[in-house]
Amino acid sequence: MAKLLKLRGGTTSQHSSFTGADREVTVDTDKETLVVHNGSQAGGYPLARADGTGVGNFTITGNLTIPDAGNIGSASDPNAIAIGADGDVTLTQDLELQHDAATLSFGADNDVTLTHVADTGLLLNSTMQLQFNDASQNINAPSATVLDINATDEIELNATLADVNANLDVSGTYTGGGLMTTGGNIVIPNAGNIGSASDTDALAISSGGVVNFTQQPTVSSAAVKVAGKETMWIPAAAMYPETTSGCAALAQVELSNGPELKCLDFDASSDENAQFSVAFPKSWNEGTITFKAYFTVSGTNTGDVSWALSGVSLSDNGDLNTAFGTAVAPAAKAHSGTSGDLDITAESGAVTIAGSPAAEDLCIFRIMRDVSADDQSGDARLLGIKLYFTTDAANDA
Numbered sequence: 293m294a295k296l297l298k299l300r301g302g303t304t305s306q307h308s309s310f311t312g313a314d315r316e317v318t319v320d321t322d323k324e325t326l327v328v329h330n331g332s333q334a335g336g337y338p339l340a341r342a343d344g345t346g347v348g349n350f351t352i353t354g355n356l357t358i359p360d361a362g363n364i365g366s367a368s369d370p371n372a373i374a375i376g377a378d379g380d381v382t383l384t385q386d387l388e389l390q391h392d393a394a395t396l397s398f399g400a401d402n403d404v405t406l407t408h409v410a411d412t413g414l415l416l417n418s419t420m421q422l423q424f425n426d427a428s429q430n431i432n433a434p435s436a437t438v439l440d441i442n443a444t445d446e447i448e449l450n451a452t453l454a455d456v457n458a459n460l461d462v463s464g465t466y467t468g469g470g471l472m473t474t475g476g477n478i479v480i481p482n483a484g485n486i487g488s489a490s491d492t493d494a495l496a497i498s499s500g501g502v503v504n505f506t507q508q509p510t511v512s513s514a515a516v517k518v519a520g521k522e523t524m525w526i527p528a529a530a531m532y533p534e535t536t537s538g539c540a541a542l543a544q545v546e547l548s549n550g551p552e553l554k555c556l557d558f559d560a561s562s563d564e565n566a567q568f569s570v571a572f573p574k575s576w577n578e579g580t581i582t583f584k585a586y587f588t589v590s591g592t593n594t595g596d597v598s599w600a601l602s603g604v605s606l607s608d609n610g611d612l613n614t615a616f617g618t619a620v621a622p623a624a625k626a627h628s629g630t631s632g633d634l635d636i637t638a639e640s641g642a643v644t645i646a647g648s649p650a651a652e653d654l655c656i657f658r659i660m661r662d663v664s665a666d667d668q669s670g671d672a673r674l675l676g677i678k679l680y681f682t683t684d685a686a687n688d689a
Contacts, residue, residue, distance in 0.1 A: 519575065519683045527676040529554040531566040531659065539564040539661070545673070547632060553588070555673040558661035565660045566674070571652065572681060574688040578605075578649040580642035582680040585659070587635050589627040591670035596624035598665035599637060601677070603657040605649035616658050617646035624666045639680065 358364065358375060365372035374382040389396075389408065398404040407415045482499035485492055487506075496504045509516040533539045533556065540557040547553065558564045585599035600621035604614050622640040627633065645655055661672055 519685055521680060521682055522573075524570065524572075524679040524681065525676060526568055526570070526657075526679060527554065528556045528566075528674050530676075531556060531568040531674075534565040534567060534658070537563060537565055539566050539674070540671075553673065553675060555588070555675055557671045557673050559671060560663055560669055563660055563663055565658050567656060567658050569654060569656045570679070571654055573683065574651045575683040575685040576651070577682045577684040578651065578653075579682055580644050582640045582642060584622065584639050584678045584680075585625075585637045586675045586677065587625075588632055588673045588675065589635070589668060589670050590631050590673065592629050592631055593669045594627055594629040595668035595670075596626045596666045597635070597668045597672045598624040598662045599674070599677075600660045600662045600665075601640065601643055601657060602660075603643060603645040603655050605645045605647040605653045605655045607648070607650050607653050610647070610653075614647060616656075617644050619658070619660060619662075620644075621662060621665065627668060627670075634675075 360377035361375070363371040363374045369384060372384050374384070376382070392408060392410040394408045396406045398406075405417045407417075409415050480486065480497060483496070485494070485496045487494035491506060494506050496506070498504070509518070529542060531542075533541060539559075543553075543555055543557065545553040545555060556566050581603075583601050587597060587599070589597070598621050600619035602616040602619040604616050606612060606614065620641050620643045622637045625635050625637040627635055647653075649655070659674065659677060661674075
């Protein structure tokens, strides 16, 4: 049969008591304290007066169980802590952890922690992921740094990270599955890289801010023209025979169909030469050049033709009476055996231009048929040459 214990305080009785097998409940109305004795352990609980006030403490060394969906609170907010039948705890007021380095732990084995860093912010333990599963979620803060991540693993965002209104500082590897929109700055370390999973250094930024692309940059899928190897076409019409050991004068040859040729004929019996001049763009790196010769043969002989090029560079006030550098030739090119077929040599090796090449110099070249290196029996008709040179500036400013 259940027992009912009623405890009543009053002015005529200073205390009431109930004794069980090993427990005693005592009310001391002077001290307004409910004392629970359990063996040798004891505690105190404030016994409220009729006006709602009370003093003292309630200390319990065992478990405190309240009814399903019960509440714990203060006199002014009796529902401050609501505990549901499933054990979920709801707070109607703020939760304040009022000490430095306070930590919230998550998971059965406390594998995720959120720790207070004094005067700085909160630290999410670095082995975990910070996930945003809603593309509309934002990170906003009034201070200089919105998100400061010092992780050793990847930071993976599978949605949109939008409206970052200050700096995003990521010391690990960012793998984004969505869109990141920032109203502030994205700063990477000095000599850092930006890239894709398969090309992590596609864009390298030096400590001085110089940007280098490992691939050809494009705009609207069209390649961006950059400094590098360039070509220049020099037609035979821009050349002239040398006075001594020169080729034939420029001739115009009419064919039975199509274009007419402007060409210079070089004999098979002796070395003959022609000259031309070039003022390279200011963006030229003043280095070596290479070339290809374009020619034809009027006969049907299949012999080789060898062309060699040499040059000299002259600056303002330079001596025009300066010798050419060493002539360089590509591999001799065999004619097809059909009269009038076009022949194009392979690209030559590096041609070193004599003098001290400088920006805006005048370069004079000599093109020679070296008969000692070929066996073509007919005249070789030079149509022109293509020069290859290298630029190292974006423009000629």
